[in-house]
Amino acid sequence: MQPTGREYNVISGDSHIIEPPDLWTKWLDEKYQDKAPKLVSDGDGGDAWLYQEGFNPEPLGLVTCVGTRPEDLKWTGVRYGKEILPACYDGKARIEALDVDGVDAEILYPPVRASLTFTRQSDPEVQLAGLHAYNDWLINDFCAADPDRLFGVAQMPNLDIEASIADIKRAKEMGFRGVLIYNWPSGDEAISRADDPFWAAAEEMEMPVSIHLMLASQMQGQRRAPVQEAGAAIGASAFATIMPLMVELIFTGVFDRFPKLKMVAVETGAGWIPHFLEMVDDRYWRNRIWAKVDLKKVPSRYFHDNWLATFIVDRIGVEIRHAIGVENMSWSTDFPHHGNDWPYSRRSIDEHFINVPDDDRKKIVCDNIAKLYGLVD
Numbered sequence: 001m002q003p004t005g006r007e008y009n010v011i012s013g014d015s016h017i018i019e020p021p022d023l024w025t026k027w028l029d030e031k032y033q034d035k036a037p038k039l040v041s042d043g044d045g046g047d048a049w050l051y052q053e054g055f056n057p058e059p060l061g062l063v064t065c066v067g068t069r070p071e072d073l074k075w076t077g078v079r080y081g082k083e084i085l086p087a088c089y090d091g092k093a094r095i096e097a098l099d100v101d102g103v104d105a106e107i108l109y110p111p112v113r114a115s116l117t118f119t120r121q122s123d124p125e126v127q128l129a130g131l132h133a134y135n136d137w138l139i140n141d142f143c144a145a146d147p148d149r150l151f152g153v154a155q156m157p158n159l160d161i162e163a164s165i166a167d168i169k170r171a172k173e174m175g176f177r178g179v180l181i182y183n184w185p186s187g188d189e190a191i192s193r194a195d196d197p198f199w200a201a202a203e204e205m206e207m208p209v210s211i212h213l214m215l216a217s218q219m220q221g222q223r224r225a226p227v228q229e230a231g232a233a234i235g236a237s238a239f240a241t242i243m244p245l246m247v248e249l250i251f252t253g254v255f256d257r258f259p260k261l262k263m264v265a266v267e268t269g270a271g272w273i274p275h276f277l278e279m280v281d282d283r284y285w286r287n288r289i290w291a292k293v294d295l296k297k298v299p300s301r302y303f304h305d306n307w308l309a310t311f312i313v314d315r316i317g318v319e320i321r322h323a324i325g326v327e328n329m330s331w332s333t334d335f336p337h338h339g340n341d342w343p344y345s346r347r348s349i350d351e352h353f354i355n356v357p358d359d360d361r362k363k364i365v366c367d368n369i370a371k372l373y374g375l376v377d
Contacts, residue, residue, distance in 0.1 A: 005148075010103050010349070011104055011370055012335065013310040013368075014107060014266050014310040015335045016063070016109050016335065016336065017108055017142060018060065019037070019049070026137075037049045037051045037117065039080075042057055044059075045076075046060065046079050047078065047084070061075040061076055063337050087336065091146070091150060095146050095149060095150070101345045105148070107153060109153055114134065115182060119155075119158035119182050119183060135154045135174070139176060151375070154170075154174070155179075155182075159187050164185035164187075165198055168202060172205045177373040179208075179209055179210065180209075181210070183215060183217070199258045202262075203261045208263065209262070210266050214238075215245065238268045239272045239276075242268045250280070250302045259306075263306055265307060268310070269314045270317035284299050303325070304325045308330055309329060311329065311330075312334045315352055328368070333345050349361075349365055
């Protein structure tokens with residue numbers, strides 16, 4: 001990955017976009033328009049996306065609440081062109097919003113609900129068409145507003161290992177610096193050696209692989225719940241859902257086979273990590289013989305060598321940063337979701353880093369993520 005040549009001081013390791021109203025009509029092949037998400041009323045005077053027939057429309061309030069006071073948060077009643085600011089879906093407007101917020105660059109993740117909708121499509125052609133439409137728009141439209149400040153993460157399909165390898169190669173050729181999975185690359189429900197060709201490709205191409213909160217299989221019970229309940233459950237269980245995935249990746253020897261593979265635990269926080277690492281080391285020591293698990297390193301070492309975790313609010317995590325690993329953490333805004341503090345991100349950073357040395361602060365708010373994605377030497 002080639003450095004950009006730009007100097008960075010603050011980078012959000014996890015920001016988001018929402019779809020512009022014309023994303024699917026403009027970027028999704030006409031052949032698949034009957035499967036495209038539809039912009040509909042949320043029943044409360046606002047807009048919502050109907051991602052799939054048989055599901056309720058998904059309101060936009062909590063994923064577009066830029067500058068909204070907590071007292072004013074709501075799921076429904078917000079509209080494109082009115083309450084929803086263009087910075088949520090327009091690259092040029094996003095750059096202006098970053099300037100106001102004092103943020104130099106962002107790593108951009110997709111609208112989760114749209115990603116999951118297409119990865120659940122049983123028709124491979126429809127699934128790839130939808131994901132490619134999003135990825136194409138993201139890098140060729142949104143990020144094109146300033147490719148040195150807006151860095152999209154490409155969404156991977158949920159088909160088979162050949163499709164996953166083809167798409168990570170496609171993402172690399174298009175200029176993406178990382179990819180996101182919501183399913184194991186082989187398309188199987190459980191991790192296995194069948195995923196290895198994908199890990200090998202990611203390692204060779206130096207493409208970090210992100211898991212945003214959890215995999216789709218962990219969401220099955222939540223997707224049919226009311227959207228408010230699902231959102232609350234996902235937010236409250238972020239660290240609990242990433243733990244088993246880390247364990248599976250470590251204990252199945254993925255990082256022994258692919259030692260340069262980099263993974264990102266997105267929006268999971270970091271304050272829980274020291275206790276987790278203590279426990280996995282202890283359980284490995286006690287059970288490695290009878291379980292026939294023979295790793296080259298103690299499990300905690302793989303976290304330090306292969307993982308980075310992003311957080312939005314985690315003052316405890318910053319306080320115990322040396323137990324976590326100062327190089328294994330990245331601050332983020334979560335813009336424009338309801339966790340964001342725009343336009344006061346600099347204040348939020350200052351509150352997190354009281355009495356923290358400048359070198360540690362710079363690593364966590366900028367340098368770690370810049371190094372991971374090759375933005376700097």
